Amino acid sequence: MSPPRVPEPLAQRAETGDVTSGRLRDLQAITEAALSHLRLDELLDELLVRIRGILDADTAAVLLLDDESDELVARAAKGLEEEVERGTRIPLGGGFAGRVAATKSPVILDEVTSGNVLNPILIEKGLRSLLGVPLLVEGRVVGVVHVGRLEPRGFSEADAQLLQLAGDRMALAIDHARLYESERAARLAAEHNAARVQQIQAVTDVALGYFSLDDDFMTLLLERLRVALAVDTSAILLLDAEGEHLVARAARGLEESARRGIRIPVGKGFAGRIVAERRPVFLPKVDHTTVLNPVLLEVGVSSLLGVPLTVEGNVIGVLHVGTLTPREFTDEDTTLLELAADRIAVAIDRARQHGVARTLQRSLLPAALPSVSGFDMAARYMPSADDAHVGGDWYDVLVLPRGRMGLVMGDVVSRGVRAAASMGHLRTALRAYAHDGAAPGEVIERLNTFVRTADDRDMATIAYVVLDTASGELAYTLAGHPPPLVLGPGPGTGADGRYLEGGRSGPVGVLAATRFEEAVDVLEPGETLLLYTDGLVERRDQALDEGLAELSRLAQDDIDGADDLCQRLVEERGNRADDVAVLAVRRLALGVDPFELRVRAVPESLSTMRRSLSAWLAALAVGDDMAYDVLLAVGEAAANAVEHAYGPVDEQFTLTAEASDGDLHITVSDHGRWRPARGTNRGRGIDLMRQLMDEVDVTMADHGTVVRMRRRLVVGEVGA
Amino acid sequence: MSARKSLDIHTEGDIVIAELSGEIDLSNARAIGSVVGGGVANDAVALVLDLSEVTYLDSSGVHLVFDLAQRLGGRQQGLVLVVPADSKIRRVLDLVNLEAVVPIARSLDDAKATARA
Numbered sequence: 145m146s147p148p149r150v151p152e153p154l155a156q157r158a159e160t161g162d163v164t165s166g167r168l169r170d171l172q173a174i175t176e177a178a179l180s181h182l183r184l185d186e187l188l189d190e191l192l193v194r195i196r197g198i199l200d201a202d203t204a205a206v207l208l209l210d211d212e213s214d215e216l217v218a219r220a221a222k223g224l225e226e227e228v229e230r231g232t233r234i235p236l237g238g239g240f241a242g243r244v245a246a247t248k249s250p251v252i253l254d255e256v257t258s259g260n261v262l263n264p265i266l267i268e269k270g271l272r273s274l275l276g277v278p279l280l281v282e283g284r285v286v287g288v289v290h291v292g293r294l295e296p297r298g299f300s301e302a303d304a305q306l307l308q309l310a311g312d313r314m315a316l317a318i319d320h321a322r323l324y325e326s327e328r329a330a331r332l333a334a335e336h337n338a339a340r341v342q343q344i345q346a347v348t349d350v351a352l353g354y355f356s357l358d359d360d361f362m363t364l365l366l367e368r369l370r371v372a373l374a375v376d377t378s379a380i381l382l383l384d385a386e387g388e389h390l391v392a393r394a395a396r397g398l399e400e401s402a403r404r405g406i407r408i409p410v411g412k413g414f415a416g417r418i419v420a421e422r423r424p425v426f427l428p429k430v431d432h433t434t435v436l437n438p439v440l441l442e443v444g445v446s447s448l449l450g451v452p453l454t455v456e457g458n459v460i461g462v463l464h465v466g467t468l469t470p471r472e473f474t475d476e477d478t479t480l481l482e483l484a485a486d487r488i489a490v491a492i493d494r495a496r497q498h499g500v501a502r503t504l505q506r507s508l509l510p511a512a513l514p515s516v517s518g519f520d521m522a523a524r525y526m527p528s529a530d531d532a533h534v535g536g537d538w539y540d541v542l543v544l545p546r547g548r549m550g551l552v553m554g555d556v557v558s559r560g561v562r563a564a565a566s567m568g569h570l571r572t573a574l575r576a577y578a579h580d581g582a583a584p585g586e587v588i589e590r591l592n593t594f595v596r597t598a599d600d601r602d603m604a605t606i607a608y609v610v611l612d613t614a615s616g617e618l619a620y621t622l623a624g625h626p627p628p629l630v631l632g633p634g635p636g637t638g639a640d641g642r643y644l645e646g647g648r649s650g651p652v653g654v655l656a657a658t659r660f661e662e663a664v665d666v667l668e669p670g671e672t673l674l675l676y677t678d679g680l681v682e683r684r685d686q687a688l689d690e691g692l693a694e695l696s697r698l699a700q701d702d703i704d705g706a707d708d709l710c711q712r713l714v715e716e717r718g719n720r721a722d723d724v725a726v727l728a729v730r731r732l733a734l735g736v737d738p739f740e741l742r743v744r745a746v747p748e749s750l751s752t753m754r755r756s757l758s759a760w761l762a763a764l765a766v767g768d769d770m771a772y773d774v775l776l777a778v779g780e781a782a783a784n785a786v787e788h789a790y791g792p793v794d795e796q797f798t799l800t801a802e803a804s805d806g807d808l809h810i811t812v813s814d815h816g817r818w819r820p821a822r823g824t825n826r827g828r829g830i831d832l833m834r835q836l837m838d839e840v841d842v843t844m845a846d847h848g849t850v851v852r853m854r855r856r857l858v859v860g861e862v863g864a
Numbered sequence: 865m866s867a868r869k870s871l872d873i874h875t876e877g878d879i880v881i882a883e884l885s886g887e888i889d890l891s892n893a894r895a896i897g898s899v900v901g902g903g904v905a906n907d908a909v910a911l912v913l914d915l916s917e918v919t920y921l922d923s924s925g926v927h928l929v930f931d932l933a934q935r936l937g938g939r940q941q942g943l944v945l946v947v948p949a950d951s952k953i954r955r956v957l958d959l960v961n962l963e964a965v966v967p968i969a970r971s972l973d974d975a976k977a978t979a980r981a
Binding site for chain 1: 887889890891892920922923924948949950952955956959960970971973
């Protein structure tokens with residue numbers, strides 16, 4: 145048995161030099177074939193035909209590497225091996241093809257025997273010589289192509305070189321085709337996903353059209369959801385008035401739950417957990433240890449996926465879907481369910497608002513706004529009591545990059561179902577454009593284009609303000625919307641508020657490609673910016689100017705904080721016929737004095753110190769989360785001062801804090817020296833401090849130790 | 865005035881449950897640690913330390929937990945904390961990655977289940 149020959153390494157693939165022009169043409173034909181086929185199997189077939197031709201072989205075959213199993217898998221063959229069973233697997237290193245792949249170089253077998261090939265077909269077919277080359281892409285083996293002849297010693301070194309050249313082209317083509325295939329697969333998946341998202345939207349578009357919270361509506365919704373996610377059951381549970389129990393309100397496939405009025409305590413069982421933990425839960429196996437609701441077990445639900453229903457940060461219930469056979473719900477399923485839940489929650493909340501407004505004239509639903517240091521903000525939205533009027537009003541407070549805030553007050557002009565849908569789209573689009581960072585005029589311009597090209601082209605009036613939280617500078621655009629009002633610091637200043645009169649243009653959605661004017665102003669410390677919809681100033685029996693003047697007088701009358709202001713305004717100027725929305729943003733006066741406290745260096749005084757600092761932070765309107773971080777960091781520094789500073793004598797340390805230029809600066813200074821951390825436990829204090837604050841500096845000198853800390857107090861802290 | 869605190873220890877079968885409330889800092893951490901540690905009988909299988917009502921916890925408190933964990937571990941006894949998902953002290957526990965060393969449950973029931981598992 146002659147040993148396999150490995151040809152001289154091809155130091156350079158100097159292509160044209162080694163090859164006759166005829167063969168060059170053949171190679172070029174291979175490239176062309178490669179480029180014209182993107183389906184891998186067609187490509188392989190065509191390439192093999194050509195290779196067989198070029199090398200005058202009786203058979204040609206290609207195997208591709210399966211990365212995961214490190215095996216070569218037979219993919220295509222022409223000639224004698226054509227009936228080779230596709231899918232034959234050769235381990236890397238094993239047999240002829242395996243060796244070609246493992247050595248990453250061409251191999252010639254002058255004489256084929258059962259000792260040097262694994263694949264029995266090769267011998268069966270009477271092949272006597274073989275030539276194989278690796279298919280390499282950037283040095284990586286992606287497969288092997290080999291050719292065979294019925295005579296022994298059928299291949300020369302020149303043949304090997306030629307086959308390698310052809311193989312190189314083949315490798316690139318294969319890689320390309322595979323990329324294309326995976327791209328296609330991804331696109332198909334995305335399209336499939338898009339179809340499912342559309343189905344979910346179809347579900348909730350129904351929802352937004354209904355405003356009575358009755359069982360029929362919810363059942364229809366659930367049925368659509370069931371189909372969209374291909375599940376057997378779906379259910380909605382809502383929290384009762386006390387917020388301690390979930391009540392099954394509607395279900396498909398689990399109708400008994402609603403009929404029996406099943407109640408699940410928050411924190412217990414499957415649905416109860418979702419409320420308590422405020423996050424999706426996937427239950428692969430449903431049994432009596434994982435769920436409380438007996439109906440789930442009676443019906444035979446096998447797997448469950450549930451998500452919380454949240455409105456403005458508050459959990460109002462749970463939406464879940466289930467299957468009778470085990471199912472591994474994917475992240476994609478969860479995302480889709482959350483998407484549906486978002487919109488269902490809005491629909492339910494709207495329905496409630498409307499139900500409430502029908503029975504109570506002035507039902508006010510305060511909203512949760514982001515908590516921004518240095519600003520006191522509040523909003524109110526009161527839907528009209530009139531049934532035919534479905535709210536097209538919306539407001540938004542956006543936390544934008546570089547310490548800015550976007551303030552939105554909008555009013556979609558249509559009424560009814562369309563208003564709600566349009567409002568949703570506008571809101572989302574505006575948020576997206578705002579986050580792109582453009583100036584107000586540009587943002588509204590883009591929004592105008594968006595509306596003009598959308599299917600539901602509803603006009604809307606919008607006031608959009610971008611406020612720099614550090615300087616108070618603001619830029620604004622009024623698209624057909626009433627002017628924002630700036631109120632002075634407090635009662636007794638004598639002056640009425642002033643309206644921001646610049647930046648006026650027509651409403652959004654009316655004219656194509658129109659410019660939107662922009663104007664600038666400043667919100668000084670102590671001043672309040674008020675955005676509102678026309679329901680607050682328009683009265684049938686009153687000129688708009690009068691309405692504006694009245695609003696100004698009323699608002700300036702007694703500023704006691706943004707929340708009180710909003711409450712007072714909707715109560716006194718609330719409008720039965722129209723929705724009313726109001727948003728107040730008060731820039732806190734910088735008259736918060738720096739904080740200084742001398743503290744006895746004993747453990748018992750730490751608690752009082754924290755309380756004092758906490759009050760000072762509250763006066764600065766620092767968000768809860770940030771305040772807690774600061775208290776923790778100061779607590780650590782203070783504890784160190786107590787522990788390490790000195791002996792039993794009645795000594796003190798000093799804590800100072802001040803806010804300047806958007807930064808919080810804190811120092812803790814004592815008269816002792818810190819001993820090095822004892823064991824692993826005490827050093828933790830400093831680590832914690834560094835994690836909580838932006839900068840920490842500990843300076844030890846003979847007279848004492850000073851810890852300086854800094855934390856940026858900018859926009860971006862979402863309040864607890 | 866030292867940090868407000870209150871401490872309740874009781875036994876349920878083979879596990880000891882210690883409920884703490886208020887603030888835990890340098891002024892009371894060591895004392896609490898002693899009392900709680902001392903309240904775990906040798907035949908108890910685990911201690912559940914319920915921190916649901918704790919409003920402030922800094923490195924002194926973390927030290928107390930680690931200390932307890934070591935002591936109990938030495939006696940083959942388990943330690944599980946109860947810290948609800950929306951508790952303020954979650955922040956400090958996350959920063960020191962306490963959960964890598966001591967299991968944290970979101971409710972007393974979950975903690976008892978874990979302790980017995």
